[in-house]
Every structure is written in structure tokens, then in C-alpha cells.
Amino acid sequence: MIRKLRHKMIFASMLSLLFVLAVILSVAGVLNYRKIVTDANSVLAILVENDGKFPVNDPPGKDSFSGDKPHKGDRRFSAELPYESRYFSVFFAADESVISVNTGKIATVDTEAAADYARSVIRSGKSQGFVGDYRYEVYGVGEERHIVFLDCGREMSSFRTFLFTCGGVSLAGLAAVLLLLFFLSARIVKPFSENYEKQKQFITDAGHELKTPLTIIDADAEVLEMDIGENEWLNDIQSQTKRLAELTNSLIQLSRMEEQPQIEKIEFPISDLAEETLESFRTLSKTQNKSLSWHIQPMLSMNGDQKAIRQLISILMDNAVKYSDDGGRIEFTLEKHKNFIRFSVFNTAEFVPKESLPHLFDRFYRADKSRNSKMGGYGLGLSIASAIVAAHKGKIGAATRDERSISITVSLPA
Numbered sequence: 001m002i003r004k005l006r007h008k009m010i011f012a013s014m015l016s017l018l019f020v021l022a023v024i025l026s027v028a029g030v031l032n033y034r035k036i037v038t039d040a041n042s043v044l045a046i047l048v049e050n051d052g053k054f055p056v057n058d059p060p061g062k063d064s065f066s067g068d069k070p071h072k073g074d075r076r077f078s079a080e081l082p083y084e085s086r087y088f089s090v091f092f093a094a095d096e097s098v099i100s101v102n103t104g105k106i107a108t109v110d111t112e113a114a115a116d117y118a119r120s121v122i123r124s125g126k127s128q129g130f131v132g133d134y135r136y137e138v139y140g141v142g143e144e145r146h147i148v149f150l151d152c153g154r155e156m157s158s159f160r161t162f163l164f165t166c167g168g169v170s171l172a173g174l175a176a177v178l179l180l181l182f183f184l185s186a187r188i189v190k191p192f193s194e195n196y197e198k199q200k201q202f203i204t205d206a207g208h209e210l211k212t213p214l215t216i217i218d219a220d221a222e223v224l225e226m227d228i229g230e231n232e233w234l235n236d237i238q239s240q241t242k243r244l245a246e247l248t249n250s251l252i253q254l255s256r257m258e259e260q261p262q263i264e265k266i267e268f269p270i271s272d273l274a275e276e277t278l279e280s281f282r283t284l285s286k287t288q289n290k291s292l293s294w295h296i297q298p299m300l301s302m303n304g305d306q307k308a309i310r311q312l313i314s315i316l317m318d319n320a321v322k323y324s325d326d327g328g329r330i331e332f333t334l335e336k337h338k339n340f341i342r343f344s345v346f347n348t349a350e351f352v353p354k355e356s357l358p359h360l361f362d363r364f365y366r367a368d369k370s371r372n373s374k375m376g377g378y379g380l381g382l383s384i385a386s387a388i389v390a391a392h393k394g395k396i397g398a399a400t401r402d403e404r405s406i407s408i409t410v411s412l413p414a
Helices: 002-049 111-124 153-228 232-259 270-287 306-323 354-359 369-375 381-391
Strands: 087-092 098-105 128-131 134-141 144-151 266-269 291-296 301-304 329-337 340-348 395-399 405-413
Touching: 002 087, 002 134, 002 144, 002 153, 087 111, 098 111, 111 128, 111 134, 111 144, 153 232, 266 270, 266 306, 270 291, 270 301, 270 306, 270 329, 301 306, 301 405, 306 329, 306 340, 306 381, 306 405, 381 395, 381 405
Parallel strands: 291 329
Antiparallel strands: 087 098, 087 144, 128 134, 134 144, 266 301, 329 340, 340 405, 395 405
């Protein structure tokens, strides 16, 4: 249990850190990308205004691109912008034939490649977007369509490098945090582990200490019964002594199962074992007017503790018979599914609240305390069953379809 708690803590911490890093990287990436797009659109706006080129210096006395008063729309850009930007343009006629191609301001794209880029844009039907690392904008001049492309290769390369670097640093950070959590979590859970071990040891020691006085009380009651005969008080003493002895033995057994999860496994015929165990419940179910049926796949074998598996089936069947409704139905199924031996115990019931299912395997848990007190038991049976399944590296779970029945399913490695 402590190991599972430690693993859950590490998993929750790593998942939280991964989520935070993913959010930070996503926000940073989106903002960076939007900055690239915004800057590119601003440059394209100037090129579109001037039909695919930057404005040239005006004669003295007029507004100029590089003078004291910039050309309209150019206030955010320096005079070096026309020399820093790489761009090209393609002009189409109304029949989509190429009128002209201007590649004078870019060296990596020739006339044929520029025309191919422009045709792909025309086919896409979009007025703005990216083709590779080129940001484009489509605009009309009369019946003609002009397309201006701006090279954003350096910006996009820097953007990809940013994402790659951030991703690598994040992965390295996650690995470092995982190592730290692996070592620090052992220190964090150590007090809980020590307390849990002390609790189990206390249960075992107290159980052994209680067995001796309980045996003496039971023996003394039998001697008194021989001397003075049966009476109500002696019957109560013997009955309660028996209940205490059963509770003590169950607690000791559960503690031992948790202290020694490694069991000696041998191969045995589980089909025969299950049928023998179920036969012992046939008479009990009949006396309580409850129908018992089973379907067992023949010739199935598994590796495990035969005695523990017999006890597991007995616990589940006893639970089903004890808590099924009057005239209810009990069904047992055993079959092999891939590499697992799977068996389930189904029984009808008066009421099974869904919120109680996650707690059925907790110690001393009772879904209906008033009814369970009449039935006897201590709420330890399913806890012992869960410990047996865990010792065999299997899984156990409970489900209800209509809150009027319950099915407990066990999967064990074959």
C-alpha cells in the first residue's frame, strides 16, 4: 500500500508539472507565432499598398520613406526594412494566366517556382496564409489578381528552434524532477510506512495475545456448563468468545497476508477446486430459498496458493449467499480470458448503492450496518479476499447495473 501511495504521489507530481510546462510552452509558442504573423502582415500591407514593392524615396520637400516624416503606414518600420526583407510577387489575369513575376528581391525562388507557389495559393482559395515559410496575401487590381509573398524563413527557423530548445529543456527538467521525486518520495512516505508497519505488527501481536485469554474463557465456560448445566449467561459467554476468536483470527490472517505478499505458487486445477467449493454452498443456498448456478470452463489450471484461492472463492460465495435477497439468485462463472483466469460471483440484492462500491474492500466497511449486524461478520471478508488477489498479482472489483444486484470479478494470471 505504501509503495502504491509513493507511486501515485510521483505520478500526480509529474502529471501536474507536465501540465504546467505544456501550458507555459503553448502560451509562449502561440504568442511568438502571433508576433511573427503580425509583423509579416504589416510588411505585406505595405507591399500590397504599393503593388508588390516598397515605396521609393520621394523628391525633396515631400514625405519620404527615409526622411523625417515617414511614408503613411510605415511609422513602425525602419528605413532598413526594404533591404532586410525578401519578397516576390506574381500577377494573374482574369483567366488565371500569369501576367508577370517579380523575383528581383529574392534569390532562392526563380520565376517558375514563384508561379507554382502562386498557383497553389489560387487553388487553395485563401486570401492570406503560409506556403512553406512564405507568408502571402492575395488582392485584386481590377479583374487581375496579385499575390505578394514575404520570406519568413529566418523568423520561422528561430520559432522552430525556440520550440525545440524549450521542449528539450522541459524534458530534461522533467527527468531531473523525476529523479528528485524518486529519492525524496522515499523520505516523505517513510513516516507513514513506519506507522503502517507498526500498526500491522500491533494487530498481529495483539491478536496472538488475545487468543490465549479467549481460549481460557471458552474452556472455563465449558467447565461451568458441565458443573451447573446450560444457561443463558454461559451461552452468551461462549457465543461472544467465539465471535471474538473469529475476529482475532481474521485480523491476524489479514495482517499476515499484507506482511508476506510473496506466496509459494504451485500449479493446480482451479476448475475442480471451484466446483468442489461451490458444492458446499448448494445446501446452504437451498435452505435459504436461494437459487445457485454456475458455469465453469473445464480443465483450467493456474499457478498459485491453492488453499488461498479456495478461501477466496469461499469468501465471495459466503458473501453472496449471506447478503442476497430472499429468494434471490446467485451465479458463479469461471473462464480463461487470454492469459488470465477470470471468475465472477453475481447475486441479486435488496439494494446496492453505487457509492458504496469503492469501499467494499475496506476493512470493517458495511454498506448497510443495520442489516449486516443481524447477519454477523465484521467487514473483513472482502478485505482478506482483496489481499489474496493482490498477493497473486491479480485484480478484483465490484459493479452493479441497477443497484439491485452486485457482481464481484477477479482476474488472476494464469
